Amino acid sequence: MTPTGEPQSSRREFIRLAGAGAIALPLASLAGCAHLGAAADPLPSWNDTGAKKSIVAFVQRTTTAGSPDFVPVPERIAVFDNDGTLWAEQPMYFQGFFVLDRVKALAPQHPQWKTKEPFASLLKGDMKGVAAAGEKGAVELLAATHTGMTTEEFTRTVSDWIATARHPGTGKLYTEMVYQPMLELLAYLRANGFKTFIVSGGGIDFMRPWTERVYGIPPEQVVGSSVKTRFEMRGNTPVLVKLPEIDLNDDKEGKPIGIHSRIGRRPIAAFGNSDGDLAMLQWTAAGAGPHFCLYVHHTDAQREWAYDRASHIGRLDKGLDEAKARGWTVVSMRDDWKTIFAH
Amino acid sequence: MTPTGEPQSSRREFIRLAGAGAIALPLASLAGCAHLGAAADPLPSWNDTGAKKSIVAFVQRTTTAGSPDFVPVPERIAVFDNDGTLWAEQPMYFQGFFVLDRVKALAPQHPQWKTKEPFASLLKGDMKGVAAAGEKGAVELLAATHTGMTTEEFTRTVSDWIATARHPGTGKLYTEMVYQPMLELLAYLRANGFKTFIVSGGGIDFMRPWTERVYGIPPEQVVGSSVKTRFEMRGNTPVLVKLPEIDLNDDKEGKPIGIHSRIGRRPIAAFGNSDGDLAMLQWTAAGAGPHFCLYVHHTDAQREWAYDRASHIGRLDKGLDEAKARGWTVVSMRDDWKTIFAH
Numbered sequence: 042m043t044p045t046g047e048p049q050s051s052r053r054e055f056i057r058l059a060g061a062g063a064i065a066l067p068l069a070s071l072a073g074c075a076h077l078g079a080a081a082d083p084l085p086s087w088n089d090t091g092a093k094k095s096i097v098a099f100v101q102r103t104t105t106a107g108s109p110d111f112v113p114v115p116e117r118i119a120v121f122d123n124d125g126t127l128w129a130e131q132p133m134y135f136q137g138f139f140v141l142d143r144v145k146a147l148a149p150q151h152p153q154w155k156t157k158e159p160f161a162s163l164l165k166g167d168m169k170g171v172a173a174a175g176e177k178g179a180v181e182l183l184a185a186t187h188t189g190m191t192t193e194e195f196t197r198t199v200s201d202w203i204a205t206a207r208h209p210g211t212g213k214l215y216t217e218m219v220y221q222p223m224l225e226l227l228a229y230l231r232a233n234g235f236k237t238f239i240v241s242g243g244g245i246d247f248m249r250p251w252t253e254r255v256y257g258i259p260p261e262q263v264v265g266s267s268v269k270t271r272f273e274m275r276g277n278t279p280v281l282v283k284l285p286e287i288d289l290n291d292d293k294e295g296k297p298i299g300i301h302s303r304i305g306r307r308p309i310a311a312f313g314n315s316d317g318d319l320a321m322l323q324w325t326a327a328g329a330g331p332h333f334c335l336y337v338h339h340t341d342a343q344r345e346w347a348y349d350r351a352s353h354i355g356r357l358d359k360g361l362d363e364a365k366a367r368g369w370t371v372v373s374m375r376d377d378w379k380t381i382f383a384h
Numbered sequence: 385m386t387p388t389g390e391p392q393s394s395r396r397e398f399i400r401l402a403g404a405g406a407i408a409l410p411l412a413s414l415a416g417c418a419h420l421g422a423a424a425d426p427l428p429s430w431n432d433t434g435a436k437k438s439i440v441a442f443v444q445r446t447t448t449a450g451s452p453d454f455v456p457v458p459e460r461i462a463v464f465d466n467d468g469t470l471w472a473e474q475p476m477y478f479q480g481f482f483v484l485d486r487v488k489a490l491a492p493q494h495p496q497w498k499t500k501e502p503f504a505s506l507l508k509g510d511m512k513g514v515a516a517a518g519e520k521g522a523v524e525l526l527a528a529t530h531t532g533m534t535t536e537e538f539t540r541t542v543s544d545w546i547a548t549a550r551h552p553g554t555g556k557l558y559t560e561m562v563y564q565p566m567l568e569l570l571a572y573l574r575a576n577g578f579k580t581f582i583v584s585g586g587g588i589d590f591m592r593p594w595t596e597r598v599y600g601i602p603p604e605q606v607v608g609s610s611v612k613t614r615f616e617m618r619g620n621t622p623v624l625v626k627l628p629e630i631d632l633n634d635d636k637e638g639k640p641i642g643i644h645s646r647i648g649r650r651p652i653a654a655f656g657n658s659d660g661d662l663a664m665l666q667w668t669a670a671g672a673g674p675h676f677c678l679y680v681h682h683t684d685a686q687r688e689w690a691y692d693r694a695s696h697i698g699r700l701d702k703g704l705d706e707a708k709a710r711g712w713t714v715v716s717m718r719d720d721w722k723t724i725f726a727h
Binding site: 115118192236238245249253259260261262263267269270271272274278279281288294295297298301302303304305306320323324327 | 535
C-alpha cells in the first residue's frame with residue numbers, strides 16, 4: 042500500500058478529470074433491473090460467457106457427490122484479493138485516501154508537519170511532493186496514521202471513516218465501489234460450501250471493521266498486511282498498541298506465506314487482479330486436487346478503469362502471461378460483467 | 385515449548401515411575417459407561433457441580449433470544465489453550481517428545497550430533513544434560529527438528545508421528561490423552577453457535593495436522609507459535625520452507641496478540657490451565673459484553689497429574705489468585721470431571 046500511487050497527476054487533477062466525465066458513472070442501477078426475472082441464476086451480473094461458465098463448471102465438479110473431482114466441504118477454501126478484485130483501486134488504493142484524510146485530521150496535533158516532508162506536501166495537496174519522498178515517505182505516513190494507538194482506537198477511526206468518506210472521482214462511499222459480480226460470486230461459493238477468505242496486501246486492521254457487513258467475510262477470515270502489537274495493562278485494562286514494525290507484508294510471495302500462517306491449508310480457488318496475486322494463484326494451482334484460478338482484468342474504461350501491464354497500481358503483466366499459458370480464467374470486466382459496482 | 389521441561393528427572397526415571405503405578409491408568413472406559421442413559425445432557429462427563437452449572441448458565445444467557453446478555457452468533461468466539469487444557473502436558477509438553485523422537489530419527493544424517501550438545505546428551509537419554517544446555521540448547525533442538533524442511537514435509541512428519549507415537553507413561557497415543565469433558569464442552573459450544581479456536585503456545589504446524597480429526601477444530605481456527613517461512617519455486621513447484629526465526633510466540637502476552645492478529649475479534653469465552661493463559665483470559669474478560677473465563681486445575685494425582693503453583697510445566701499461580709479474585713470458574717479435575725481421558 043502506498044499513498045503515492047498516482048505520481049503523474051495530483052489528486053486535484055484527478056478530481057477535475059473525474060468531474061469532466063472521464064470516469065463514467067457505473068451503470069449498476071440500470072443493469073440490475075434487466076435481470077429481475079433470472080432468480081434461479083446465482084450470478085445474474087455475469088454475462089453468459091466463458092468466464093462464468095468456467096466458474097459454474099468448477100463449482101459443479103467439486104461439489105457433486107460422486108464426481109471424480111469432488112472436494113469435501115472443509116477443504117473448499119477460496120481466497121480473494123481485495124484491492125482491484127473485490128473493490129476498485131484507482132486512482133490509488135483506497136487505504137491511501139484514508140492516509141490522506143488521517144494526516145489532515147491529525148495535523149493540528151502535529152504543528153511540525155507543516156515543514157516536515159512528506160507531511161508538508163500532503164497538507165498542501167502536492168501529491169508530486171509526496172511521491173518525491175519515495176518509500177521512506179510512505180512508511181512515515183503509514184506509521185503516523187496506523188501506529189501508536191490501541192487496536193480498538195484504530196478500529197473506531199476506520200469505522201467512522203469508511204461510513205462517511207467518499208471517493209473523489211465517483212462521489213460514492215468506498216464500500217459502494219465493490220463489484221456486484223464478485224459479491225454474487227462470494228455468495229455462490231458460500232452457498233456451495235466454500236469458506237471465503239480475503240488475502241490482501243491491504244492492512245488487516247483497515248479491512249476487518251467492514252468486511253463482514255460488505256462482503257459477508259468475518260474478521261477471522263481476513264488475511265492482510267499487519268504491524269506488530271504490544272500488550273499493555275492500562276490500569277486494569279489490557280490493550281494492544283499498534284507498533285511501527287511490519288508483522289506480515291501480505292503481498293506477492295507474502296500471500297502464500299500469509300495463507301499458510303493464517304489459514305493453514307491450501308486453497309482450491311484463488312481470485313486476484315494483479316502480479317501481486319500471482320504467487321497466491323501459483324500456490325493454489327500447485328495443490329494436489331482440483332483447483333481454480335481467476336484474474337479480474339480491468340478492461341472497462343467506460344464503467345470503471347482500464348489498466349494492466351503498464352499500471353503502477355494493480356499491474357497485471359506476468360500474471361496475464363501466466364494465466365494464458367496455464368489456462369486460468371481471465372475475466373474481462375467490459376465483456377464478462379453486466380454490472381460493475383454494487384451501488 | 386521446551387523439551388527440557390523435566391529437569392528434575394530423566395525421561396527414563398519418569399517411565400520407571402509410571403510403570404510402577406505412580407501414574408494411574410485413566411478410568412475413561414469405565415466412567416464412560418455409567419452415563420449412557422443421559423443422552424439429553426450435553427456434558428455427561430461433568431459432575432453436576434458449580435463448574436458445569438456456570439458453563440451451562442453462560443451458554444444459556446448468551447444464546448437465548450431476548451436475554452439481556454444475548455450475543456449474536458458471529459461474535460460467539462471461544463478460545464482454548466491446548467497443552468493442559470485440551471490434552472495432557474506431563475511430564476513434558478507432548479511436542480517435546482516429538483523433538484526427542486525426531487532427533488533420534490535424524491541422528492544418522494547428522495553424525496556430528498554424537499559429540500555436539502545438547503544432541504549428544506539427548507541421544508544418550510541424559511535429560512539432565514539436555515536441560516543443562518538451557519534455552520539455547522532448546523532452541524537448537526527446535527531448529528534442528530522444526531525448520532529447514534518444507535511445510536508439506538513437516539506436516540507429513542507430524543502426521544506420521546502422531547498416528548503412532550505413544551506416551552511413555554500411559555502407553556496411549558497422544559491423541560488419546562485428550563480430555564473427554566473438554567471434547568464435550570467444545571461440541572456443546574459449537575452446537576450453540578460458538579466458533580471454537582485453539583490459541584496455544586505449542587507449534588501451529590505441529591497441531592494443525594490433527595486438530596480437526598481430534599477436536600473438530602479446523603486448521604484455520606488454530607493459532608499457535610510459529611516460525612517464519614520463505615516462498616521458493618523449486619522448478620515449477622512453489623514451496624514454503626520453514627526458517628529458524630520466530631514469527632509468533634503465542635504464549636502469555638503473545639496470546640492476545642495472536643488472537644488480535646489471527647482472529648481479529650475479542651473472544652467472549654476463554655479456557656486455559658496455566659499462567660501462560662492469564663493474558664488471554666484477561667483480554668477476554670476486558671470485553672464490553674458478557675464473557676466467561678475458565679481455568680482447568682490439575683488436581684487429580686490418581687487419574688491424571690496434580691500440579692499448580694510450583695510446577696515448571698503448566699504453572700498455575702498468579703492465574704489461580706486472579707481467578708479467585710474475579711470469580712472465574714476453576715475446574716477441579718478430581719471433583720468436577722467424571723472422566724478424564726477420551727480413550
